[in-house]
Amino acid sequence: MPLDPTSGFISQTTNLGEVQNQGIELLVSVTPIRTADFSWDVNLNYSKNENEVISLGETESTSLVLNSAYNIEMRAEPGKPLGAIYAPQRATTAEGA
Numbered sequence: 001m002p003l004d005p006t007s008g009f010i011s012q013t014t015n016l017g018e019v020q021n022q023g024i025e026l027l028v029s030v031t032p033i034r035t036a037d038f039s040w041d042v043n044l045n046y047s048k049n050e051n052e053v054i055s056l057g058e059t060e061s062t063s064l065v066l067n068s069a070y071n072i073e074m075r076a077e078p079g080k081p082l083g084a085i086y087a088p089q090r091a092t093t094a095e096g097a
Helices: none
Strands: 018-034 039-055 064-069 072-076 084-086
């Protein structure tokens, strides 16, 4: 959150809003070969996680920039994933080139 520069600080990190997370994680472990001198273990891990910004708390903002570099922003917006990436649209001519 931006602060008045006369405070001596330019920003403040704060917990803000509500995020919903849900997903699944599976782990399968097998040992297809096991001898007295050797064992071969195979592990397979699968995860699918989704999150959604539910609210931005008591702020009047509809979007918060979490991080920005090279004109690309990571934002928090209600109804979208936390840290959704936004980049400027490419400039084109009327013909689309």
